[in-house]
Amino acid sequence: MTERADSRSGRGGALPEIRLPVGTLAIGDLHVDVERPDVVEGFTRFLAAQHGRPCLIVLGDLFEYWIGKGQANSAGGTRCLAALSELAGSGTRILVVPGNRDFLLGASDARRGGFTLLADGFVGVAQDRSRTLVLHGDELCTRDTSYQRLRRVVRSGPVRWLARTLPTAASSAIAMRLREASTRAVARKPEASKRPQRDEALRRSSAANARTLLTGHVHEFRDDDRDGLRWLCVDAFGHAPLGPAAATAEEASASSRDAFELHLGGWRVRSSSRAGRPPGRTSRTDGPVNPEAMLVPAMTLIAIDGPSGVGKSTAARLLARRLDLFFLDTGAMYRAVARAVLERGADPHDEAACLEVTRGLHLAFEPDGTLLVDGEPAGPAIRTERVTRHVSPVSAHGSVRELVVARQREIAAEMARATGGAVAEGRDTTTVVFPNADLKVFLTASAMERARRRAAELGIPDEVGRILDDICRRDEHDSTRAHSPLRQADDAVRVETDGLTAEQVVERLAFLARSGPFDGADAGSPRSGGGTSSDAVRGRER
Structure with a gap:
């Protein structure tokens, strides 16, 4: 080999x-x-x-x-x-x-x-x-x-x-x-x-x-x-x-x-x-028991962070499905806000205008993880190239982020109580939104690998170079913005995904979920510092 x-x-x-x-x-x-x-x-x-x-x-x-x-x-x-x-x-x-x-x-x-x-x-x-x-x-x-x-x-x-x-x-x-x-x-x-x-x-x-x-x-x-x-x-x-x-x-x-x-x-x-197997939890479904879900501790909150285009949404969605947990796509919420800003003709760089649009939106999720914007499914319209280019400036506004983060915590708490746990993803999920998550993962890959994946997803493999430039610019913007910059949390597990298929990435995340935590606490016990998973969902300091 x-x-x-x-x-x-x-x-x-x-x-x-x-x-x-x-x-x-x-x-x-x-x-x-x-x-x-x-x-x-x-x-x-x-x-x-x-x-x-x-x-x-x-x-x-x-x-x-x-x-x-x-x-x-x-x-x-x-x-x-x-x-x-x-x-x-x-x-x-x-x-x-x-x-x-x-x-x-x-x-x-x-x-x-x-x-x-x-x-x-x-x-x-x-x-x-x-x-x-x-x-x-x-x-x-x-x-x-x-x-x-x-x-x-x-x-x-x-x-x-x-x-x-x-x-x-x-x-x-x-x-x-x-x-x-x-x-x-x-x-x-x-x-x-x-x-x-x-x-x-x-x-x-x-x-x-x-x-x-x-x-x-x-x-x-x-x-x-x-x-x-x-x-x-x-x-x-x-x-x-x-x-x-x-x-x-x-x-x-x-x-x-x-x-x-x-x-x-x-x-x-x-x-x-x-080797790191924790006590199991009760399945949240009335149907057939999911054996792997039984290995994941009760009230688990898994937060997945990482740069643009690394596959956070895909990995988190598949992981939630595999472990029988609720999937919270925090990135989709910012995409929905950015799309609404563009539709209303507001300037993505105008914080006051973006905040006004955000206040007028009602963001919620179906139990299956579908994002609802004012009661309607967001659909693929939030993942167009135009929306992608404007997500960073819209989400960089501190007042917009505070409003969206508060809603994310509310949704996670509601769904965790109803389903037994949640998987959340986004570019500050582990550092700002859910700093006390039970398992924090920083998913990453080289810029070229992410550009290839995004080009394949959009069906434009010949435009890898242009997409690579966009990703590099977005990385720079996300990591240097004043409010909630992109960074790896000190207690997040770094997962390099270059060369791994989506299935292999999910396999690795599932292993971490059922075998963790890896922060020094014994498997199956509360994270160091005390508290419970419901504290982690609410994002409270301990």
Whole structure:
């Protein structure tokens, strides 16, 4: 799988740097034995539950052993690679750092599984630009000199070539013998020699300018913050032995610490079995139960912000439909005002005239999200190019915005009480209209990507250049206006949509909705600072 534009290899052998979105999950040491159907089944079920997650990191030893064709072409191996490919198809980026059991994973395996293979690890860059060095962890065991020598040999080009050319039966037989020999060798070594060394961890992290180190390998949980380095180590995936405090296997799994999840404030420990799943809510419909809606906390308000042409309305509408929530198109309300201003012959730059028009409008919504202007559906007339060009100057007037924002909050409160929650979108929805929303998302894409989408939507693909100029001008106007300028809220989850289909964007938003919040509060609990979702709908300060 080709590395995307947000990762790059540095000079002089520097590790690639890869942006890590909020919601990224890191797991390691899965040791999936492709010859065991029960293990393969459990692994594929886990992957199915991750659809829509923005990124999944595997910190090595994804497979119990992997020599080449023998594993890739087996029934279990084929099924695992297919499940990984399906996850990638949902929009999830999969980053695999090979371990000491599966270092012979190759480019053909990565293509079949839809994942990016990072042989020596990488540096992850979070939304707040903090840096995490991501390694398997065995390279830190520097006291085990014999292992380090062997590690260099078996990862060399000739050995990799030999593994690719071996017949299937031979590669499987060699894998079994290597596994048995490795188990005996590890058992004979002193415990101290097998431990990752902190001095090596500090050296490598400093070289990568990383304040956090994320590893696996030792099958032992660690969250150690000292000497200027936070060192995180996941327990072996799915490792949850029953103990006195765990009455059932499910309870033991829920208490395991075999995953880390990236939040706005940094990495938080998670269990792979319950990676961020909140308590469910009651369906608001009398018809068939929507299983996904049941996973979203009650009285949810989801606010989606972002620049012009990024697809906020489409994504919010589809998300609301998918989660059985009310869709509040705040941008459509400003479009309706702009259209009314133009129809009445008022000057879009005259604040007093625009305010007078706004006061004379009655804006409301049908339960299905249809905007009503003075009791009539707004329809496509509010989305013409002429209206689009004049929305920014009309919506920039402070008095107009205050009037419309007040109405937006009224509508959201009414609909949330009636339907159990709402999805609202607009260019200041997360910062001004609903600053206390349960989930705040800043949806974005490059200006060129947005221009292509808008041109396709309008059926004028040959006019991308002109539309690009319009979008750039509007971005400048929206981000520099005095009242409610476009900006990303500090606690909003940034979602980059370049290269994603509308379905993949919605998949990701649905994942964030059912798995959040990602602001440091525990899933299913009130957002930090107290208050309730009804407070969020009303937009009150807490």
